[in-house]
């Protein structure tokens with residue numbers, strides 16, 4: 001693996017939503033993504049974990065240019081995506097693809113599987129003739145483990161796992177360099193999840209792709225990811241190599257999150273002392289002033305209530321917590 | 327005698343396309359104070375098996391066959407002279423000796439009633455407590471399930487609670503009358519990991535404190551490993567293997583159970599495990615295979631498997647498996 005070349009570089013990214021209700025009410029802003037920075041390398045899978053509402057989907061959608069960021073920058077293959085225009089924008093739309101959580105909602109029910117996979121090829125003008133496209137569709141169906149004669153069938157005739165494969169084939173149709181996978185396996189059965197995860201891994205090896213892999217199933221994320229970013233309330237609180245993060249978590253939130261995973265082994269699961277976090281994630285409209293985690297952190301001090309910790313490098317990791325400042 | 331005993335249960339749904347055979351000849355027992363986990367893929371019949379027992383099947387569903395004994399009484403629908411008697415009897419049971427916790431707390435909570443009403447009413451209906459006593463008990467239950475400032479919270483409506491808090495309220499209602507059996511259908515699936523951990527911890531404490539039996543339906547093997555003493559694996563409307571937590575995790579006998587364990591990774595393991603998916607997808611219960619339900623996906627299938635339902639083999643006391651490989655006639659490698 002040529003591990004070192006950065007393909008995506010996110011710097012101080014902020015994506016906000018205005019959720020103010022009436023005309024005469026105070027302006028209310030959800031800071032869904034608040035000052036997030038990280039890099040993704042070529043051929044790498046970067047896993048993004050965190051509880052629902054922490055900003056994972058918003059971050060993913062900002063990267064593929066579905067949402068407009070408030071501030072900060074996203075560089076993809078060395079180009080600032082906010083500034084790409086014309087030809088560059090078209091090639092950005094081709095190189096950067098997204099796979100969605102819900103295999104039921106993300107496919108047009110009135111199109112055949114063949115039409116669904118062909119559509120991006122037509123938009124991006126990748127092949128000249130319909131025969132070439134058709135040939136590629138058949139190839140893609142084989143890659144994702146479906147049969148050539150599935151080409152004329154409709155999404156409704158497929159199971160969840162099969163539909164997710166169609167979604168993957170559609171994303172691959174234009175030979176992308178990067179795929180944002182937003183909870184691609186969450187809606188699937190355990191035995192089918194492994195099918196899709198292995199498929200994504202094989203395709204990566206074959207085609208040299210990078211993934212941003214979003215999920216709340218921490219075991220699967222660890223399994224597929226080279227590096228991992230942990231989000232809490234719009235912030236990335238810890239980021240580093242998957243094994244390091246899982247075996248020696250630094251941030252108190254990462255520690256608690258990992259401790260909460262139910263371990264599929266009765267002896268360990270029944271004897272393990274878990275750190276059970278009290279309370280719940282605060283509202284993103286009114287986040288704590290200091291460290292976002294200070295309302296639930298057992299190690300919080302007065303400083304944590306008032307002063308937001310900056311991300312700092314600790315060994316292989318980047319951590320935002322006052323405990324690690326010297 | 328076991329608290330709950332189910333024998334040869336068969337449940338079907340009548341649809342335009344034909345009969346959906348949701349539960350196909352299932353037998354199992356739950357002892358007092360025991361936690362039984364039921365694991366299986368989506369559509370394998372877990373929920374309908376439970377609904378058949380507690381009388382909550384949809385209109386088009388029928389228990390076609392089988393005997394259900396609960397707390398010494400035969401509660402099979404066929405035992406009752408008519409549907410109304412059965413429904414009345416089960417309604418009485420459900421608020422009292424049996425309780426149910428669903429995945430989505432809002433299928434259970436009434437959005438327009440205060441929490442107080444929802445907690446107190448079942449107690450007034452099923453016991454001779456006074457309103458004051460019931461309110462006291464409600465506050466005590468809320469404290470027990472970890473709701474902060476219960477005096478204030480008890481006057482609020484469900485929408486004022488977060489998902490995790492609502493599930494706590496449902497658990498509090500379920501426990502109100504000290505049920506003998508609590509059935510929880512994916513109680514933590516909709517919750518975030520750290521909130522899931524809180525609720526699982528709560529269920530675990532309650533299990534240790536009371537003598538209630540728990541049936542926990544889930545697709546998460548981590549959840550059953552943590553909470554359950556025994557585990558039943560369902561596939562295609564049948565229980566294909568049942569045993570203690572250790573039997574199932576450390577000595578699985580059914581190819582589907584083995585396959586399932588090869589599909590999951592343990593985040594505490596150091597080295598990368600290669601996940602081995604089970605190819606194919608589960609059977610359609612409108613038209614399930616005649617023999618073993620797993621035959622289309624089983625890499626060890628033999629000729630007998632297609633047309634003949636595998637017999638149940640007892641591996642040890644409490645560990646049973648329905649697979650032809652365990653038959654003495656099977657050729658072992």
Ligand SMILES: Nc1ncnc2c1ncn2[C@@H]1O[C@H](COP(=O)(O)OP(=O)(O)OP(=O)(O)O)[C@@H](O)[C@H]1O
Nearest residue numbers: 339346348367368369370371372373374375384611
């Ligand atoms: N009202 C109904 N009419 C027809 N078929 C039904 C009905 N309810 C359930 N079924 C079918 O019964 C079978 C078993 O469903 P059940 O709800 O028990 O699955 P489950 O194991 O609980 O799945 P999940 O994990 O998705 O909750 C499925 O094939 C389902 O489609």
Ligand SMILES: Nc1ncnc2c1ncn2[C@@H]1O[C@H](COP(=O)(O)OP(=O)(O)O)[C@@H](O)[C@H]1O
Nearest residue numbers: 017030032051052053054055056057058059284
């Ligand atoms: N289109 C939107 N308008 C307003 N708020 C939004 C929108 N999308 C997301 N949010 C809010 O932003 C926060 C982050 O959401 P999201 O990125 O979907 O989280 P995750 O994917 O981690 O669950 C949440 O508080 C969510 O309610």
Ligand code: SF4
Nearest residue numbers: 291294297304321322
């Ligand atoms: S900065 Fe303070 S509150 Fe935040 S995680 Fe570190 S110790 Fe806890």
Ligand code: SF4
Nearest residue numbers: 618621624631649650
């Ligand atoms: S009975 Fe046959 S098909 Fe079924 S699990 Fe056993 S070997 Fe496989």
Ligand SMILES: [Mg+2]
Nearest residue numbers: 053056057058
């Ligand atoms: Mg999301």
Ligand SMILES: [Mg+2]
Nearest residue numbers: 372373374511
């Ligand atoms: Mg169910």
